Amino acid sequence: MARLRVVIVGAGVVGASIARVLSRFENLDVVIVEKEPDVGWGVSKANTSIIHPCHEEDPEKYPLRARLCLEGNKLWREWVRELSIPARWPGEVIVYHTEEEEVEVRKYLRLAEANGVPGVRLLGREELRELEPNVNPEAVGGLYAPTAGLISPFEAVIAIVENAVENGVRLLTETRVERVVVKDGRVAGVETDRGFIAADIVVNAAGLYADRVSHTAGVEEWFRIRPRRGQYLLFDEDYPLKPQRVLHTVPTPKTKGVYAITTVHGNLMVGPTAEDLPEEAREEVSTTREGVELLLDEASKLLRERPDPKRVIRFFAGLRPEPPDGNWLIKAYAEPWGFVNVAGIRSPGLTAAPAIANYVLELLAREYSLDLVEKRNWRPFRQDITRVRGRSLQELDELIRKNPDYGEIVCYCKFVSKAEVAEAVERMRRIGVKTVTLDGLKFRVYVGFGKCQGSFCRTRVAKIVSELTGVEVKDVVVKYSSLGVGDVKAAWRGEV
Numbered sequence: 001m002a003r004l005r006v007v008i009v010g011a012g013v014v015g016a017s018i019a020r021v022l023s024r025f026e027n028l029d030v031v032i033v034e035k036e037p038d039v040g041w042g043v044s045k046a047n048t049s050i051i052h053p054c055h056e057e058d059p060e061k062y063p064l065r066a067r068l069c070l071e072g073n074k075l076w077r078e079w080v081r082e083l084s085i086p087a088r089w090p091g092e093v094i095v096y097h098t099e100e101e102e103v104e105v106r107k108y109l110r111l112a113e114a115n116g117v118p119g120v121r122l123l124g125r126e127e128l129r130e131l132e133p134n135v136n137p138e139a140v141g142g143l144y145a146p147t148a149g150l151i152s153p154f155e156a157v158i159a160i161v162e163n164a165v166e167n168g169v170r171l172l173t174e175t176r177v178e179r180v181v182v183k184d185g186r187v188a189g190v191e192t193d194r195g196f197i198a199a200d201i202v203v204n205a206a207g208l209y210a211d212r213v214s215h216t217a218g219v220e221e222w223f224r225i226r227p228r229r230g231q232y233l234l235f236d237e238d239y240p241l242k243p244q245r246v247l248h249t250v251p252t253p254k255t256k257g258v259y260a261i262t263t264v265h266g267n268l269m270v271g272p273t274a275e276d277l278p279e280e281a282r283e284e285v286s287t288t289r290e291g292v293e294l295l296l297d298e299a300s301k302l303l304r305e306r307p308d309p310k311r312v313i314r315f316f317a318g319l320r321p322e323p324p325d326g327n328w329l330i331k332a333y334a335e336p337w338g339f340v341n342v343a344g345i346r347s348p349g350l351t352a353a354p355a356i357a358n359y360v361l362e363l364l365a366r367e368y369s370l371d372l373v374e375k376r377n378w379r380p381f382r383q384d385i386t387r388v389r390g391r392s393l394q395e396l397d398e399l400i401r402k403n404p405d406y407g408e409i410v411c412y413c414k415f416v417s418k419a420e421v422a423e424a425v426e427r428m429r430r431i432g433v434k435t436v437t438l439d440g441l442k443f444r445v446y447v448g449f450g451k452c453q454g455s456f457c458r459t460r461v462a463k464i465v466s467e468l469t470g471v472e473v474k475d476v477v478v479k480y481s482s483l484g485v486g487d488v489k490a491a492w493r494g495e496v
Protein backbone atom coordinates (compact mmCIF):
# COMPACT_ATOMS: atom_id res chain seq x y z
CA MET A 1 0.00 0.00 0.00
CA ALA A 2 1.44 3.41 -1.01
CA ARG A 3 1.93 5.61 2.03
CA LEU A 4 1.54 9.38 1.91
CA ARG A 5 4.00 11.45 3.92
CA VAL A 6 2.31 14.26 5.84
CA VAL A 7 4.26 17.01 7.60
CA ILE A 8 2.32 19.10 10.11
CA VAL A 9 4.02 22.41 10.95
CA GLY A 10 3.34 23.29 14.59
CA ALA A 11 2.52 21.28 17.72
CA GLY A 12 -0.17 23.56 19.15
CA VAL A 13 -3.66 22.31 19.92
CA VAL A 14 -4.59 22.54 16.22
CA GLY A 15 -1.56 20.71 14.79
CA ALA A 16 -1.72 18.11 17.57
CA SER A 17 -5.43 17.46 16.99
CA ILE A 18 -4.89 17.08 13.24
CA ALA A 19 -2.06 14.62 13.97
CA ARG A 20 -4.30 12.57 16.26
CA VAL A 21 -7.09 12.37 13.69
CA LEU A 22 -4.67 11.48 10.86
CA SER A 23 -3.01 8.82 13.06
CA ARG A 24 -6.12 6.68 12.56
CA PHE A 25 -5.03 5.79 9.01
CA GLU A 26 -2.58 3.15 7.93
CA ASN A 27 -1.51 4.79 4.72
CA LEU A 28 -0.52 8.13 6.25
CA ASP A 29 2.96 8.68 7.63
CA VAL A 30 2.63 11.73 9.89
CA VAL A 31 5.41 13.91 11.28
CA ILE A 32 4.83 17.01 13.45
CA VAL A 33 7.61 19.58 13.18
CA GLU A 34 7.83 22.03 16.10
CA LYS A 35 10.37 24.82 16.54
CA GLU A 36 10.18 24.86 20.35
CA PRO A 37 11.72 22.25 22.69
CA ASP A 38 8.26 20.96 23.63
CA VAL A 39 4.67 20.83 22.46
CA GLY A 40 2.00 23.44 23.21
CA TRP A 41 4.29 26.39 23.92
CA GLY A 42 2.62 28.75 21.42
CA VAL A 43 -0.84 30.34 21.54
CA SER A 44 -2.26 27.13 23.02
CA LYS A 45 -0.43 27.60 26.31
CA ALA A 46 -1.70 31.01 27.45
CA ASN A 47 -5.42 31.49 26.91
CA THR A 48 -8.63 31.53 28.91
CA SER A 49 -9.02 27.72 28.64
CA ILE A 50 -12.73 27.86 27.87
CA ILE A 51 -14.58 25.37 25.74
CA HIS A 52 -17.05 27.92 24.47
CA PRO A 53 -20.77 27.21 24.13
CA CYS A 54 -20.53 29.12 20.79
CA HIS A 55 -23.41 31.56 21.15
CA GLU A 56 -20.98 34.40 20.49
CA GLU A 57 -20.11 33.31 16.96
CA ASP A 58 -22.02 35.06 14.20
CA PRO A 59 -22.94 32.30 11.70
CA GLU A 60 -23.47 34.84 8.90
CA LYS A 61 -20.12 36.55 9.24
CA TYR A 62 -18.08 33.52 10.32
CA PRO A 63 -19.97 30.38 9.28
CA LEU A 64 -17.04 27.98 9.57
CA ARG A 65 -16.04 29.32 12.99
CA ALA A 66 -19.60 29.01 14.27
CA ARG A 67 -20.04 25.45 12.97
CA LEU A 68 -16.67 24.07 14.09
CA CYS A 69 -16.97 25.77 17.48
CA LEU A 70 -20.21 23.95 18.20
CA GLU A 71 -18.86 20.62 16.93
CA GLY A 72 -15.69 21.13 18.96
CA ASN A 73 -17.65 21.74 22.15
CA LYS A 74 -19.31 18.34 21.67
CA LEU A 75 -16.14 16.51 20.65
CA TRP A 76 -14.11 17.69 23.65
CA ARG A 77 -16.47 15.81 25.96
CA GLU A 78 -15.25 12.61 24.31
CA TRP A 79 -11.62 13.69 23.92
CA VAL A 80 -11.11 14.73 27.57
CA ARG A 81 -12.44 11.35 28.67
CA GLU A 82 -10.38 9.31 26.22
CA LEU A 83 -7.20 11.25 26.90
CA SER A 84 -7.57 11.96 30.67
CA ILE A 85 -7.40 15.74 30.24
CA PRO A 86 -8.42 17.82 33.29
CA ALA A 87 -11.79 19.42 32.45
CA ARG A 88 -15.02 20.70 34.03
CA TRP A 89 -18.35 21.77 32.55
CA PRO A 90 -19.59 24.62 34.79
CA GLY A 91 -21.52 26.65 32.20
CA GLU A 92 -20.97 30.37 31.71
CA VAL A 93 -22.77 33.61 32.42
CA ILE A 94 -22.43 36.96 30.66
CA VAL A 95 -23.04 39.35 33.56
CA TYR A 96 -24.74 42.68 32.84
CA HIS A 97 -25.38 45.83 34.85
CA THR A 98 -27.38 48.21 32.65
CA GLU A 99 -30.30 48.25 30.24
CA GLU A 100 -27.97 48.99 27.33
CA GLU A 101 -25.93 45.94 28.26
CA GLU A 102 -29.10 43.84 28.45
CA VAL A 103 -29.98 44.89 24.89
CA GLU A 104 -26.50 43.82 23.75
CA VAL A 105 -26.76 40.53 25.65
CA ARG A 106 -30.08 39.67 23.99
CA LYS A 107 -28.16 39.60 20.70
CA TYR A 108 -26.36 36.48 21.96
CA LEU A 109 -29.66 34.86 22.79
CA ARG A 110 -30.56 35.20 19.10
CA LEU A 111 -27.15 33.92 18.00
CA ALA A 112 -27.57 30.93 20.33
CA GLU A 113 -30.75 30.08 18.51
CA ALA A 114 -29.18 30.55 15.08
CA ASN A 115 -26.24 28.32 16.01
CA GLY A 116 -28.34 25.69 17.80
CA VAL A 117 -26.58 26.17 21.17
CA PRO A 118 -28.68 24.33 23.77
CA GLY A 119 -30.08 25.76 27.00
CA VAL A 120 -29.08 29.43 26.65
CA ARG A 121 -31.40 31.68 28.68
CA LEU A 122 -31.63 35.00 30.50
CA LEU A 123 -31.32 35.08 34.29
CA GLY A 124 -32.87 37.68 36.59
CA ARG A 125 -30.97 39.12 39.54
CA GLU A 126 -32.13 36.46 42.04
CA GLU A 127 -31.52 33.47 39.83
CA LEU A 128 -28.13 34.86 38.89
CA ARG A 129 -27.15 35.02 42.54
CA GLU A 130 -28.43 31.52 43.19
CA LEU A 131 -26.43 30.16 40.30
CA GLU A 132 -23.31 32.11 41.21
CA PRO A 133 -22.96 33.13 44.87
CA ASN A 134 -19.72 34.99 44.06
CA VAL A 135 -21.32 37.36 41.58
CA ASN A 136 -21.29 41.13 42.12
CA PRO A 137 -24.59 41.81 44.01
CA GLU A 138 -25.16 44.94 41.90
CA ALA A 139 -25.38 42.92 38.70
CA VAL A 140 -28.86 43.17 37.18
CA GLY A 141 -28.91 39.88 35.30
CA GLY A 142 -27.05 37.44 33.12
CA LEU A 143 -27.15 35.25 30.06
CA TYR A 144 -26.54 31.65 31.03
CA ALA A 145 -25.04 29.12 28.64
CA PRO A 146 -24.87 25.74 30.39
CA THR A 147 -22.61 23.95 27.90
CA ALA A 148 -19.44 26.01 28.55
CA GLY A 149 -16.47 24.04 29.80
CA LEU A 150 -12.95 24.57 31.09
CA ILE A 151 -9.92 22.47 30.30
CA SER A 152 -6.21 22.51 30.97
CA PRO A 153 -5.02 23.75 27.57
CA PHE A 154 -1.35 22.84 27.87
CA GLU A 155 -2.12 19.36 29.25
CA ALA A 156 -4.59 18.94 26.39
CA VAL A 157 -1.82 19.42 23.81
CA ILE A 158 0.51 17.10 25.71
CA ALA A 159 -2.17 14.40 26.00
CA ILE A 160 -3.15 14.64 22.35
CA VAL A 161 0.47 14.40 21.19
CA GLU A 162 1.19 11.45 23.52
CA ASN A 163 -1.79 9.64 22.05
CA ALA A 164 -0.86 10.55 18.46
CA VAL A 165 2.70 9.31 18.99
CA GLU A 166 1.42 6.07 20.49
CA ASN A 167 -0.54 5.69 17.27
CA GLY A 168 2.51 6.10 15.07
CA VAL A 169 2.97 9.89 14.62
CA ARG A 170 6.54 11.20 14.92
CA LEU A 171 7.38 14.49 16.63
CA LEU A 172 10.46 16.55 15.78
CA THR A 173 11.03 19.29 18.35
CA GLU A 174 13.59 22.11 18.14
CA THR A 175 13.13 22.03 14.36
CA ARG A 176 12.04 25.21 12.63
CA VAL A 177 10.43 25.06 9.20
CA GLU A 178 12.20 27.69 7.09
CA ARG A 179 10.17 27.18 3.91
CA VAL A 180 7.84 24.89 2.08
CA VAL A 181 9.58 23.38 -0.94
CA VAL A 182 7.47 23.25 -4.12
CA LYS A 183 8.44 21.32 -7.28
CA ASP A 184 6.42 21.07 -10.46
CA GLY A 185 3.30 22.51 -8.84
CA ARG A 186 3.34 20.09 -5.87
CA VAL A 187 4.82 20.28 -2.40
CA ALA A 188 8.02 18.28 -2.13
CA GLY A 189 8.64 18.83 1.58
CA VAL A 190 9.91 21.40 4.02
CA GLU A 191 13.35 22.90 4.48
CA THR A 192 14.12 23.17 8.20
CA ASP A 193 17.04 24.46 10.25
CA ARG A 194 17.96 20.78 10.67
CA GLY A 195 17.68 19.77 7.04
CA PHE A 196 15.10 18.78 4.43
CA ILE A 197 12.04 16.64 5.23
CA ALA A 198 10.29 15.13 2.21
CA ALA A 199 6.49 15.24 2.20
CA ASP A 200 3.53 14.72 -0.11
CA ILE A 201 1.29 16.92 2.02
CA VAL A 202 2.26 19.85 4.26
CA VAL A 203 -0.30 21.07 6.79
CA ASN A 204 0.51 24.56 8.03
CA ALA A 205 -0.68 24.91 11.65
CA ALA A 206 2.04 27.34 12.70
CA GLY A 207 -0.11 29.63 14.87
CA LEU A 208 1.32 33.16 15.02
CA TYR A 209 3.70 32.33 12.14
CA ALA A 210 1.25 30.57 9.83
CA ASP A 211 1.10 33.53 7.40
CA ARG A 212 4.88 33.42 6.94
CA VAL A 213 4.88 29.66 6.33
CA SER A 214 2.06 30.12 3.82
CA HIS A 215 3.98 32.83 1.95
CA THR A 216 6.97 30.49 1.51
CA ALA A 217 4.62 28.10 -0.30
CA GLY A 218 3.69 30.99 -2.60
CA VAL A 219 0.06 31.30 -1.49
CA GLU A 220 -2.11 33.93 0.21
CA GLU A 221 0.37 36.81 0.04
CA TRP A 222 -2.41 39.13 1.28
CA PHE A 223 -2.92 37.11 4.45
CA ARG A 224 -1.10 38.65 7.40
CA ILE A 225 -1.45 37.76 11.05
CA ARG A 226 -1.45 40.46 13.68
CA PRO A 227 -0.82 39.59 17.30
CA ARG A 228 -3.48 40.71 19.76
CA ARG A 229 -2.20 40.49 23.31
CA GLY A 230 -4.26 39.19 26.19
CA GLN A 231 -2.95 39.72 29.71
CA TYR A 232 -4.03 37.62 32.70
CA LEU A 233 -3.87 37.54 36.49
CA LEU A 234 -3.57 34.17 38.17
CA PHE A 235 -4.35 34.06 41.89
CA ASP A 236 -3.13 31.83 44.68
CA GLU A 237 -5.01 28.53 44.95
CA ASP A 238 -5.81 29.35 48.61
CA TYR A 239 -7.50 32.63 47.69
CA PRO A 240 -11.17 31.91 48.47
CA LEU A 241 -12.76 34.10 45.78
CA LYS A 242 -13.63 31.30 43.36
CA PRO A 243 -16.53 31.66 40.92
CA GLN A 244 -18.37 28.42 40.30
CA ARG A 245 -19.34 29.38 36.74
CA VAL A 246 -17.38 30.96 33.94
CA LEU A 247 -18.24 34.65 34.33
CA HIS A 248 -17.62 37.34 31.78
CA THR A 249 -18.39 40.92 30.96
CA VAL A 250 -20.48 41.84 27.93
CA PRO A 251 -18.53 41.12 24.70
CA THR A 252 -17.23 43.93 22.50
CA PRO A 253 -16.63 43.82 18.72
CA LYS A 254 -12.99 42.96 19.52
CA THR A 255 -13.27 40.36 22.28
CA LYS A 256 -15.60 38.14 24.22
CA GLY A 257 -15.03 40.38 27.25
CA VAL A 258 -13.01 39.88 30.42
CA TYR A 259 -13.51 36.58 32.23
CA ALA A 260 -13.27 35.53 35.85
CA ILE A 261 -12.93 31.77 36.15
CA THR A 262 -11.74 29.16 38.57
CA THR A 263 -9.27 27.16 36.49
CA VAL A 264 -9.35 23.37 36.44
CA HIS A 265 -6.35 23.58 38.78
CA GLY A 266 -8.40 25.57 41.32
CA ASN A 267 -7.08 29.15 40.92
CA LEU A 268 -9.03 32.31 40.27
CA MET A 269 -7.91 33.62 36.87
CA VAL A 270 -8.92 36.99 35.43
CA GLY A 271 -8.38 38.09 31.83
CA PRO A 272 -7.72 38.71 29.03
CA THR A 273 -7.08 42.24 27.83
CA ALA A 274 -7.24 42.81 24.05
CA GLU A 275 -4.37 44.90 22.68
CA ASP A 276 -3.49 45.02 19.01
CA LEU A 277 0.27 44.92 18.55
CA PRO A 278 2.39 45.59 15.48
CA GLU A 279 2.76 42.69 13.06
CA GLU A 280 6.36 42.01 14.08
CA ALA A 281 5.61 41.83 17.84
CA ARG A 282 4.89 38.10 17.80
CA GLU A 283 6.80 37.30 20.97
CA GLU A 284 5.69 40.36 22.95
CA VAL A 285 4.17 38.75 26.04
CA SER A 286 5.08 41.31 28.67
CA THR A 287 2.42 42.53 31.09
CA THR A 288 1.67 46.16 31.93
CA ARG A 289 0.40 48.18 34.88
CA GLU A 290 -2.54 49.48 32.75
CA GLY A 291 -3.43 45.92 31.81
CA VAL A 292 -3.44 44.78 35.44
CA GLU A 293 -5.58 47.74 36.53
CA LEU A 294 -8.08 47.23 33.73
CA LEU A 295 -8.44 43.56 34.64
CA LEU A 296 -9.01 44.32 38.31
CA ASP A 297 -11.69 46.90 37.37
CA GLU A 298 -13.45 44.52 35.00
CA ALA A 299 -13.28 41.66 37.51
CA SER A 300 -14.94 43.93 40.10
CA LYS A 301 -17.98 44.14 37.83
CA LEU A 302 -18.21 40.35 37.86
CA LEU A 303 -17.30 39.33 41.40
CA ARG A 304 -18.64 40.03 44.89
CA GLU A 305 -15.44 41.92 45.69
CA ARG A 306 -12.51 43.47 43.88
CA PRO A 307 -9.82 40.75 43.69
CA ASP A 308 -6.86 41.46 45.92
CA PRO A 309 -3.79 42.07 43.72
CA LYS A 310 -1.57 40.91 46.59
CA ARG A 311 -2.92 37.39 46.05
CA VAL A 312 -1.75 37.28 42.42
CA ILE A 313 0.92 34.62 41.96
CA ARG A 314 1.52 35.19 38.25
CA PHE A 315 0.98 37.89 35.67
CA PHE A 316 1.21 36.55 32.14
CA ALA A 317 0.07 37.22 28.59
CA GLY A 318 -0.80 35.31 25.44
CA LEU A 319 -1.03 36.46 21.83
CA ARG A 320 -4.03 35.84 19.59
CA PRO A 321 -3.08 35.15 15.95
CA GLU A 322 -5.59 37.59 14.42
CA PRO A 323 -6.36 36.99 10.74
CA PRO A 324 -7.03 40.13 8.62
CA ASP A 325 -10.82 39.63 8.37
CA GLY A 326 -11.44 37.59 11.50
CA ASN A 327 -11.93 34.46 9.41
CA TRP A 328 -9.91 31.29 9.84
CA LEU A 329 -8.06 30.30 6.69
CA ILE A 330 -8.52 26.54 6.31
CA LYS A 331 -7.91 25.44 2.75
CA ALA A 332 -6.30 22.65 0.73
CA TYR A 333 -4.68 23.98 -2.46
CA ALA A 334 -4.59 22.51 -5.93
CA GLU A 335 -1.55 24.72 -6.66
CA PRO A 336 0.76 23.79 -5.04
CA TRP A 337 -0.86 20.37 -4.72
CA GLY A 338 -0.55 19.07 -1.17
CA PHE A 339 -0.33 22.39 0.67
CA VAL A 340 -2.94 22.95 3.37
CA ASN A 341 -3.40 26.12 5.39
CA VAL A 342 -4.91 25.98 8.88
CA ALA A 343 -4.03 29.57 9.62
CA GLY A 344 -5.21 32.52 11.68
CA ILE A 345 -6.83 30.24 14.21
CA ARG A 346 -7.85 32.83 16.76
CA SER A 347 -10.51 32.20 19.40
CA PRO A 348 -12.46 29.91 19.61
CA GLY A 349 -9.62 27.80 18.20
CA LEU A 350 -9.10 25.83 21.38
CA THR A 351 -12.79 24.89 21.47
CA ALA A 352 -12.90 24.03 17.79
CA ALA A 353 -9.56 22.16 17.54
CA PRO A 354 -10.95 18.60 17.41
CA ALA A 355 -13.58 19.70 14.87
CA ILE A 356 -10.97 21.59 12.83
CA ALA A 357 -8.98 18.34 12.73
CA ASN A 358 -11.96 16.37 11.39
CA TYR A 359 -12.63 19.13 8.86
CA VAL A 360 -9.00 18.99 7.64
CA LEU A 361 -9.35 15.23 7.24
CA GLU A 362 -12.48 15.76 5.10
CA LEU A 363 -10.65 18.39 3.04
CA LEU A 364 -7.67 16.10 2.43
CA ALA A 365 -9.88 13.18 1.44
CA ARG A 366 -11.97 15.32 -0.89
CA GLU A 367 -9.45 17.69 -2.48
CA TYR A 368 -6.70 15.10 -2.94
CA SER A 369 -8.96 12.08 -3.52
CA LEU A 370 -7.25 10.13 -0.76
CA ASP A 371 -8.25 6.55 -0.31
CA LEU A 372 -7.75 6.24 3.43
CA VAL A 373 -7.48 2.90 5.21
CA GLU A 374 -8.35 2.82 8.92
CA LYS A 375 -5.94 1.11 11.31
CA ARG A 376 -7.45 -1.85 13.09
CA ASN A 377 -5.35 -1.34 16.20
CA TRP A 378 -5.78 2.45 16.63
CA ARG A 379 -5.81 3.32 20.34
CA PRO A 380 -8.16 6.08 21.44
CA PHE A 381 -7.11 6.09 25.10
CA ARG A 382 -4.26 7.69 27.03
CA GLN A 383 -3.68 7.37 30.78
CA ASP A 384 -2.74 10.36 32.90
CA ILE A 385 0.42 10.46 35.04
CA THR A 386 0.01 8.71 38.40
CA ARG A 387 -0.29 11.53 40.93
CA VAL A 388 -0.11 11.51 44.73
CA ARG A 389 -2.21 14.61 45.38
CA GLY A 390 -5.78 13.86 46.45
CA ARG A 391 -5.12 10.23 47.39
CA SER A 392 -6.07 8.61 50.68
CA LEU A 393 -3.29 7.60 53.08
CA GLN A 394 -3.95 3.98 52.26
CA GLU A 395 -3.58 4.59 48.54
CA LEU A 396 -0.41 6.56 49.16
CA ASP A 397 0.96 3.74 51.26
CA GLU A 398 0.37 1.29 48.43
CA LEU A 399 2.05 3.56 45.91
CA ILE A 400 5.06 4.12 48.15
CA ARG A 401 5.41 0.40 48.77
CA LYS A 402 5.66 -0.12 45.01
CA ASN A 403 7.97 2.85 44.48
CA PRO A 404 9.47 4.80 47.43
CA ASP A 405 9.88 7.87 45.17
CA TYR A 406 6.14 8.51 45.60
CA GLY A 407 7.00 9.29 49.23
CA GLU A 408 9.59 11.93 48.32
CA ILE A 409 7.66 15.18 47.93
CA VAL A 410 9.54 17.74 45.86
CA CYS A 411 6.84 20.43 45.54
CA TYR A 412 4.74 21.26 48.60
CA CYS A 413 2.53 23.87 46.91
CA LYS A 414 1.08 21.31 44.53
CA PHE A 415 2.13 18.21 46.48
CA VAL A 416 4.20 16.51 43.79
CA SER A 417 6.48 13.54 44.30
CA LYS A 418 9.80 12.63 42.74
CA ALA A 419 8.15 9.63 41.06
CA GLU A 420 5.78 11.94 39.16
CA VAL A 421 8.64 14.07 37.91
CA ALA A 422 10.42 10.91 36.76
CA GLU A 423 7.31 9.69 34.95
CA ALA A 424 6.94 13.05 33.21
CA VAL A 425 10.58 12.95 32.08
CA GLU A 426 10.05 9.44 30.74
CA ARG A 427 6.94 10.54 28.84
CA MET A 428 8.73 13.56 27.37
CA ARG A 429 11.42 11.28 26.01
CA ARG A 430 8.83 8.85 24.66
CA ILE A 431 7.21 11.51 22.47
CA GLY A 432 10.57 12.81 21.24
CA VAL A 433 11.29 15.84 23.42
CA LYS A 434 15.08 16.23 23.22
CA THR A 435 15.60 18.83 25.96
CA VAL A 436 13.83 18.17 29.26
CA THR A 437 12.87 21.63 30.48
CA LEU A 438 11.54 22.74 33.84
CA ASP A 439 8.68 24.39 31.92
CA GLY A 440 7.78 21.06 30.33
CA LEU A 441 7.67 19.50 33.81
CA LYS A 442 5.60 22.38 35.15
CA PHE A 443 2.99 21.78 32.45
CA ARG A 444 2.94 18.04 33.14
CA VAL A 445 3.18 17.71 36.93
CA TYR A 446 2.66 21.33 38.13
CA VAL A 447 6.06 21.78 39.80
CA GLY A 448 6.48 25.56 39.90
CA PHE A 449 2.78 26.18 39.39
CA GLY A 450 1.92 26.92 43.01
CA LYS A 451 2.14 29.81 45.41
CA CYS A 452 5.94 29.90 45.51
CA GLN A 453 6.21 29.70 41.71
CA GLY A 454 9.12 27.28 41.92
CA SER A 455 11.33 29.03 44.45
CA PHE A 456 11.22 25.92 46.66
CA CYS A 457 11.22 23.14 44.08
CA ARG A 458 13.18 24.49 41.10
CA THR A 459 16.62 23.26 42.09
CA ARG A 460 15.22 20.04 43.59
CA VAL A 461 13.49 19.25 40.31
CA ALA A 462 16.59 20.25 38.35
CA LYS A 463 18.58 17.75 40.41
CA ILE A 464 16.14 14.97 39.51
CA VAL A 465 16.37 15.95 35.83
CA SER A 466 20.14 15.88 36.14
CA GLU A 467 20.05 12.40 37.72
CA LEU A 468 17.77 11.08 35.01
CA THR A 469 19.31 12.72 31.95
CA GLY A 470 22.94 13.26 32.83
CA VAL A 471 22.68 17.02 32.15
CA GLU A 472 24.48 19.11 34.80
CA VAL A 473 22.11 20.85 37.23
CA LYS A 474 23.26 24.32 36.12
CA ASP A 475 22.48 23.41 32.50
CA VAL A 476 18.91 22.25 33.10
CA VAL A 477 16.74 24.50 31.00
CA VAL A 478 13.94 26.86 32.03
CA LYS A 479 12.31 28.30 28.89
CA TYR A 480 15.18 29.70 26.81
CA SER A 481 17.48 29.84 29.79
CA SER A 482 19.53 27.52 31.93
CA LEU A 483 19.60 27.68 35.71
CA GLY A 484 23.00 29.38 35.41
CA VAL A 485 23.28 33.14 35.05
CA GLY A 486 24.37 35.28 32.09
CA ASP A 487 22.88 35.97 28.68
CA VAL A 488 20.54 33.05 28.94
CA LYS A 489 18.73 33.57 25.62
CA ALA A 490 22.03 33.62 23.79
CA ALA A 491 23.14 30.55 25.74
CA TRP A 492 20.07 28.69 24.58
CA ARG A 493 20.85 29.59 20.96
CA GLY A 494 24.41 28.34 21.49
CA GLU A 495 25.99 31.76 20.93
CA VAL A 496 27.92 31.90 24.19
Ligand SMILES: Cc1cc2nc3c(=O)[nH]c(=O)nc-3n(C[C@H](O)[C@H](O)[C@H](O)COP(=O)(O)OP(=O)(O)OC[C@H]3O[C@@H](n4cnc5c(N)ncnc54)[C@H](O)[C@@H]3O)c2cc1C
Residues within 6 Å of the ligand: 009, 010, 011, 012, 013, 014, 015, 033, 034, 035, 036, 039, 040, 041, 042, 043, 044, 045, 046, 047, 048, 049, 050, 051, 052, 175, 176, 177, 178, 205, 206, 207, 208, 209, 210, 213, 229, 230, 231, 272, 318, 319, 320, 321, 345, 346, 347, 348, 349, 350, 351, 352
Ligand atom coordinates in the same frame (compact mmCIF):
# COMPACT_ATOMS: atom_id res chain seq x y z
C1 LIG B 1 -5.51 35.57 25.12
C2 LIG B 1 -6.16 34.40 24.42
C3 LIG B 1 -7.32 33.83 24.93
C4 LIG B 1 -7.93 32.78 24.28
N1 LIG B 1 -8.97 32.12 24.87
C5 LIG B 1 -9.54 31.07 24.26
C6 LIG B 1 -10.57 30.33 24.90
O1 LIG B 1 -10.87 30.53 26.07
N2 LIG B 1 -11.19 29.36 24.19
C7 LIG B 1 -10.86 29.08 22.91
O2 LIG B 1 -11.51 28.25 22.30
N3 LIG B 1 -9.82 29.70 22.30
C8 LIG B 1 -9.14 30.67 22.96
N4 LIG B 1 -8.09 31.30 22.38
C9 LIG B 1 -7.66 30.87 21.06
C10 LIG B 1 -6.81 29.60 21.10
O3 LIG B 1 -5.88 29.65 22.15
C11 LIG B 1 -6.11 29.44 19.75
O4 LIG B 1 -7.07 29.50 18.74
C12 LIG B 1 -5.36 28.13 19.64
O5 LIG B 1 -4.55 27.88 20.77
C13 LIG B 1 -4.48 28.17 18.40
O6 LIG B 1 -3.75 26.99 18.34
P1 LIG B 1 -2.70 26.73 17.18
O7 LIG B 1 -2.29 25.31 17.30
O8 LIG B 1 -3.25 27.22 15.89
O9 LIG B 1 -1.49 27.72 17.51
P2 LIG B 1 -0.23 27.50 18.48
O10 LIG B 1 -0.62 26.94 19.76
O11 LIG B 1 0.52 28.77 18.47
O12 LIG B 1 0.61 26.39 17.73
C14 LIG B 1 1.45 26.69 16.64
C15 LIG B 1 2.78 26.01 16.86
O13 LIG B 1 3.57 26.19 15.70
C16 LIG B 1 4.91 26.37 16.10
N5 LIG B 1 5.59 27.02 14.99
C17 LIG B 1 5.40 28.28 14.52
N6 LIG B 1 6.18 28.51 13.46
C18 LIG B 1 6.88 27.38 13.23
C19 LIG B 1 7.87 27.00 12.28
N7 LIG B 1 8.27 27.86 11.33
N8 LIG B 1 8.39 25.76 12.34
C20 LIG B 1 7.99 24.88 13.31
N9 LIG B 1 7.07 25.19 14.24
C21 LIG B 1 6.52 26.41 14.20
C22 LIG B 1 4.79 27.21 17.35
O14 LIG B 1 5.94 27.13 18.15
C23 LIG B 1 3.57 26.63 18.01
O15 LIG B 1 3.89 25.62 18.94
C24 LIG B 1 -7.40 32.31 23.04
C25 LIG B 1 -6.23 32.87 22.55
C26 LIG B 1 -5.57 33.87 23.26
C27 LIG B 1 -4.25 34.35 22.81
